[in-house]
Amino acid sequence: MSDAAIHPVRFVLSDMDGTLLRPDHTPTQRTLDTVRALRAAGVLFSLASGRPPKAMLQMIEAFGIDVPVAGFNGGTLVNPDGTVLVAHYLPAEAALVTLALFSGVPDVEVWVFADGEWLRRDPSGPMVAVEAAGLGYGPRVVESFEPYLDRVDKIVAASRNAPLLVELEAQLQPKVQGLAQVSRSQPIYLDVTAMKANKGEALKTLAAHLGVPLEQTAVIGDGGNDPAMFQVAGLSIAMGQAEESVKRQANVVTGSNLEDGAAEAIERFILAAQSGRKVKPAVL
Template structure:
């Protein structure tokens, strides 16, 4: 509402496509087999686990380093539960988080092999490992949103900074990586802009997107 968005948008890496009023256009939940595999793997390592379902953010233990960051990003609070059992058949996203970035990278590789063909595992930040449905990826979400708006993918511009943004980099006509992105993410983008702290998005719009946009009188 604050941004005045009047077109459909994607959430959970494309797991949900929603209208501006929040009503759901499409939903892709995580395969139950992948949910069980992810939770089993994460339980054996020192990571915090967050589960998103029913438009809620569920967790069993709020004592985690990045809780405040997620609260600020989401703009709403979590629901503490004893276990995730009641929600496992309708999961929109699972997040494993910790300050051990190397561990999350290892878990990403391991889980990706375990749930191949069932779901996706990708880090959205160094400290977040996301598990989403196969169709919940930013490449397919971009294509679906572009089709709904009547915009050819060749004329679509995207900006991102995480490993889960690479899928949309591959589909868009113009891809721009943020300055804070890892080198492996930047390698897939057409251009690299400044970081979030250096108004990189605004710079990219001014220097890279607007000059390519069609102008009408």
């Protein structure tokens, strides 16, 4: 990890759900104020989420973000005005393999995101309400996913049976190796995206676009899709409620999203260094 005194952080890329946001999908006032203080200190700030870009617009406005953000785990990078900077689609072959595995599995709802839409075929299940609350809009029912296979942004297996999603992740990985990324953005969501649709690639692209060396970047996250950016950032921070496998891949661990962990980390490891006080994070 780079010493903050030698490589001061110039760009912070943060996950949203489980990191900046509480379980009710809202940020605390402390988190909002801390991000504003970060930006006032001249540090660039952006978001990387498994969400579709249009489901990020409210938080883009709330945090006053004026640089590109990464949706679909990094599959689509968009400017603050919604125009697309970069888009990576899931190969049709990988989409077919994924849908064949997920379809018909008990306790799993299968969703496809394409053309800016959230699509489903099956009757509305309990997970739809959970996702709709987070995204701010509901799915569109389609007879078939086939017409969208050449432009799929993400396929999701959603279930409250978290161990089942772990099993599905292990089964799918070898089937789409080299074609797709498979990761659990949250314990209840298994995401499948294009190979370059990961937060590590998103960080590289955004940092280059902003003219910031990777050693001067910091990232914060809590899910299985966040270590991809942990591995390339100058400073990586895991949330306190993250799974142990995620925490082990970060430089430091902060409090949970119920404890303003993201704000705490920004204050302690980034703003303190910006103000001239040397703070050396405890390496795990």
